[in-house]
Amino acid sequence: MKGLPVETANHAPRRDVRGIARAILLLLTYALALLVSVIQGLTLYAGSSVEDGRITLSSLSIVQFDGIIPSSTSDSYLVRIHLFFSSLGYEHPSASTAGVLSSWPRLPHDIMTIGEQLDVPSSAWACLVSGSECTSPFYRAFRSGYFGLPTETLTYFGIYYAFFFIGVVLLKEVLIFVRPSWLRCRCYFGFLKRKCSCPRGTREEIEALPSAFWDGYRMWLWPTLAFAAFTPAHIQFLNGWVLKTHVNLLGLEGVNARFGRGFVVMQAVALGASFVAIGFLYLRKQLGSKANRMEQQGVLGGSDGTKTKGASAI
Numbered sequence: 288m289k290g291l292p293v294e295t296a297n298h299a300p301r302r303d304v305r306g307i308a309r310a311i312l313l314l315l316t317y318a319l320a321l322l323v324s325v326i327q328g329l330t331l332y333a334g335s336s337v338e339d340g341r342i343t344l345s346s347l348s349i350v351q352f353d354g355i356i357p358s359s360t361s362d363s364y365l366v367r368i369h370l371f372f373s374s375l376g377y378e379h380p381s382a383s384t385a386g387v388l389s390s391w392p393r394l395p396h397d398i399m400t401i402g403e404q405l406d407v408p409s410s411a412w413a414c415l416v417s418g419s420e421c422t423s424p425f426y427r428a429f430r431s432g433y434f435g436l437p438t439e440t441l442t443y444f445g446i447y448y449a450f451f452f453i454g455v456v457l458l459k460e461v462l463i464f465v466r467p468s469w470l471r472c473r474c475y476f477g478f479l480k481r482k483c484s485c486p487r488g489t490r491e492e493i494e495a496l497p498s499a500f501w502d503g504y505r506m507w508l509w510p511t512l513a514f515a516a517f518t519p520a521h522i523q524f525l526n527g528w529v530l531k532t533h534v535n536l537l538g539l540e541g542v543n544a545r546f547g548r549g550f551v552v553m554q555a556v557a558l559g560a561s562f563v564a565i566g567f568l569y570l571r572k573q574l575g576s577k578a579n580r581m582e583q584q585g586v587l588g589g590s591d592g593t594k595t596k597g598a599s600a601i
Contacts, residue, residue, distance in 0.1 A: 316509070445519035502572040
C-alpha cells in the first residue's frame with residue numbers, strides 16, 4: 288500500500304491548523320467590524336426618546352452637566368442635562384421626569400425650555416428675555432449670550448461616513464467570495480504600482496487568484512475601518528469639549544460638566560476593535576505567507592506531494 292511522502296504526511300496536520308486559524312481570524316475580523324457598526328448605531332440612537340422617565344441610553348451621552356433646579360441640601364443641582372449625537376435631553380430623577388429637546392443645543396434657549404417643562408417660575412430666567420433680574424444663579428450665568436455648536440453638518444457627515452465605509456468593506460468581502468472579478472481595478476499612481484493590490488486580468492484569472500493575494504488586498508481595504516471608528520468619535524468629542532468648556536467657564540458651583548463615561552468607553556472600544564481587526568488580518572497574512580513559502584519548498588502540498596493549486600479567499 289502506497290502511503291504519503293513522509294515529509295508531506297508530517298506537515299499536513301500543521302497545514303490544517305494554519306487553515307483553521309486563518310479562517311477563525313477572518314471571522315473574528317468580521318465580528319469586530321460588526322461591533323464597530325453596533326456601537327455607532329447605539330450612539331446614533333441614544334437620546335432619541337424617553338421611556339419611564341428616563342432618556343434612552345442616557346449613559347451614552349457625550350457630555351452631561353447638572354443645573355436648572357438647585358438642591359435644598361447641597362450646592363448641587365437636581366436636573367441632569369445630556370448632550371447626545373441626535374438631541375439635547377434632560378432627566379430629573381427625583382421627579383421621574385425626562386425630556387428630549389432640539390437635535391442641536393441652543394443655549395440659553397434650551398435651558399429656558401427645560402425650565403418651562405419642569406414648571407420652574409419664569410422669574411428664574413427673566414434676565415434672559417427682558418431687563419429684569421434672574422432669581423436663579425444658574426440662569427443668571429448664561430446672560431453672556433447665545434451658544435451653539437458650529438459643526439452640525441460635520442457631525443452628521445462623520446457618523447454616516449462611518450456607516451458608508453463599513454458597508455463598503457463588508458460588500459467587498461462578499462464580492463471576494465461570490466464575484467471577485469467585480470473588484471477589478473487599476474492603480475493610477477506610478478509610485479503605488481509595485482504595492483498596488485488591485486486585482487487585474489480576465490474574470491478567470493481573477494477568480495484563480497490565491498488566498499495570499501486577497502490577504503494583501505484586505506490589508507489595503509480594512510484600514511478604512513479605523514477611520515470609520517475614529518472620525519465620528521473625534522468630531523463628537525470636539526463638540527462635547529466645546530460645550531463642556533463653555534459650561535465650566537461660567538464659574539457655577541455644582542454644575543460639574545463632564546464627558547459621559549459610557550460614551551468614552553464605547554468609542555474607545557470601537558477604535559480599539561478596529562485596530563485589533565487590522566492586527567488579525569496582518570496575522571492571517573503572515574500565516575498564509577509562511578504556508579506559501581513551505582509549499583514553494585515542497586514541504587506542504589497535496590496527497591501526491593505536489594503544490595496545492597486553485598484559488599481560495601479563505
